[in-house]
Amino acid sequence: MRFFRRLASTTVAVTLVLPLPYEAMAHARVHAAEAEAQPEEPFGAACRIRVTGSHVTAYCHNPYPETDRVSLHVECARWWDLDSDGSEVNAGPAQTVRLSARCWKEVGSVWISHRRES
The missing domain is CATH 2.60.40 (Immunoglobulin-like)
Structure with a gap:
């Protein structure tokens, strides 16, 4: 019984540590249109x-x-x-x-x- 408890807690710990797939991770994405766009010139009095x-x-x-x-x-x-x-x-x-x-x-x-x- 003790072996199964350790195995269960180890399994939970490993699944929490494993990285998420690349698509699911929050990260900055630069799209081609945004990369080509020129920064807007400053404006306003x-x-x-x-x-x-x-x-x-x-x-x-x-x-x-x-x-x-x-x-x-x-x-x-x-x-x-x-x-x-x-x-x-x-x-x-x-x-x-x-x-x-x-x-x-x-x-x-x-x-x-x-x-x-x-």
């Missing part, structure tokens, strides 16, 4: 946002050679205050643009959206 009371000002500088279309979005804190989505502004290569908006009372949140020029 760097933006600084300043909130002063109910006024929002953002400065976006685009250091890249491709034009970035930036837009300022402001969500006001009060439920009755209108949120605003600014129009898109072209930030050309090595250009800094200024975006501004305001709420009647407090500002809830602010963000900038980026889009490639089509």
Whole structure:
């Protein structure tokens, strides 16, 4: 009886140690299409946002050679205050643009959206 217990525990230990088939193992696979694809060039203007009371000002500088279309979005804190989505502004290569908006009372949140020029 003791022999079978040892044999059973040894069998379990061996099966846990044996490696899994290659297809079942988690590993990074590089497909031919991904290997041939060129890395995407960096894109997007760097933006600084300043909130002063109910006024929002953002400065976006685009250091890249491709034009970035930036837009300022402001969500006001009060439920009755209108949120605003600014129009898109072209930030050309090595250009800094200024975006501004305001709420009647407090500002809830602010963000900038980026889009490639089509």
